[in-house]
Amino acid sequence: MNRNNQVGMTPETDGAGRPPFLSIHGLHKRYGSGAAILEDVTLEVGAGDFISLIGPSGCGKSTLLKLVSGLTPITQGTITVDGMEPANAREIMSFIFQDATLLPWRTVQGNVELGLELQRTMTVEQRRKKATELLALVGLSDVASRYPRQLSGGMRMRVSIARALATRPRLLLMDEPFGALDEMTRDRLNEELLKLRAEQGWTAMFVTHSVAEAVFLSTRIVVLEAKPGRIRRDIAVPFGFPRNESLRSDPAYLALVGEVSQALRELKKPMSGEGGAG
Ligand SMILES: Nc1ncnc2c1ncn2[C@@H]1O[C@H](COP(=O)(O)OP(=O)(O)OP(=O)(O)O)[C@@H](O)[C@H]1O
Numbered sequence: 332m333n334r335n336n337q338v339g340m341t342p343e344t345d346g347a348g349r350p351p352f353l354s355i356h357g358l359h360k361r362y363g364s365g366a367a368i369l370e371d372v373t374l375e376v377g378a379g380d381f382i383s384l385i386g387p388s389g390c391g392k393s394t395l396l397k398l399v400s401g402l403t404p405i406t407q408g409t410i411t412v413d414g415m416e417p418a419n420a421r422e423i424m425s426f427i428f429q430d431a432t433l434l435p436w437r438t439v440q441g442n443v444e445l446g447l448e449l450q451r452t453m454t455v456e457q458r459r460k461k462a463t464e465l466l467a468l469v470g471l472s473d474v475a476s477r478y479p480r481q482l483s484g485g486m487r488m489r490v491s492i493a494r495a496l497a498t499r500p501r502l503l504l505m506d507e508p509f510g511a512l513d514e515m516t517r518d519r520l521n522e523e524l525l526k527l528r529a530e531q532g533w534t535a536m537f538v539t540h541s542v543a544e545a546v547f548l549s550t551r552i553v554v555l556e557a558k559p560g561r562i563r564r565d566i567a568v569p570f571g572f573p574r575n576e577s578l579r580s581d582p583a584y585l586a587l588v589g590e591v592s593q594a595l596r597e598l599k600k601p602m603s604g605e606g607g608a609g
Pocket residue numbers: 362365368386387388389390391392393394395
């Protein structure tokens with residue numbers, strides 16, 4: 332049953348034996364003729380899963396998201412999203428990049444409408460209505476007419492999230508969305524993100540360097556090692572939903588944070604006498 336996965340995690344196939352929502356098999360990636368960045372990555376993600384990718388800088392987390400999104404070509408192996416190749420699945424995916432990339436000359440409202448404009452499936456009126464709804468959902472109705480430079484970092488990230496959700500993605504790819512925020516803002520946005528997930532039911536692949544954040548948000552945590560990037564651990568997070576602030580002081584939560592931190596420390600034990608990148 333687990334033969335596809337070297338770390339022995341049971342893929343979340345549904346009872347009907349359909350393939351998992353997101354399926355990555357024997358994936359290898361190198362840029363040009365450079366060294367292997369990702370090697371033999373196999374990962375199966377069920378619909379509704381929230382997967383966090385964690386691992387040292389340079390291990391290939393952003394690369395893996397870009398491969399899933401179809402932004403960069405696969406060297407070897409396969410990826411399917413709802414049975415489609417990444418390039419054909421763009422309409423059901425949204426990507427939130429490592430730094431909130433808002434258009435400075437557009438208002439908050441205008442930034443949220445951007446994805447809908449590119450889709451060209453809605454009238455101006457429909458787009459406006461949709462963006463207004465989303466801004467309410469992420470608590471930004473008051474600042475709809477402001478420009479990005481007039482917002483705090485946390486607010487900018489909320490705009491990015493609203494923009495990504497506007498196109499109703501079924502797969503949300505997030506690359507360290509909260510990495511630049513203070514801890515309190517990050518904790519609050521973590522809870523908001525889980526509320527949005529409960530309302531909208533997307534599947535998520537989420538990159539983070541924060542173990543606490545990964546445990547709080549995820550249904551599974553995938554630990555990657557570097558040079559080449561490979562899956563080292565695939566750790567199930569057993570807590571149910573909804574989750575709220577009280578989980579953060581739960582002994583079982585703290586124990587799992589300890590376990591994932593330990594898994595990361597074990598990566599640092601040199602296997603080839605090479606130190607990791609900062
Ligand atoms: N377009 C590219 N061309 C060549 N090499 C690249 C390219 N993009 C990334 N790399 C290399 O691939 C490796 C993995 O990069 P990637 O950005 O996926 O790492 P990461 O795990 O996201 O790191 P971080 O935690 O610092 O964001 C790095 O060695 C990087 O230099």
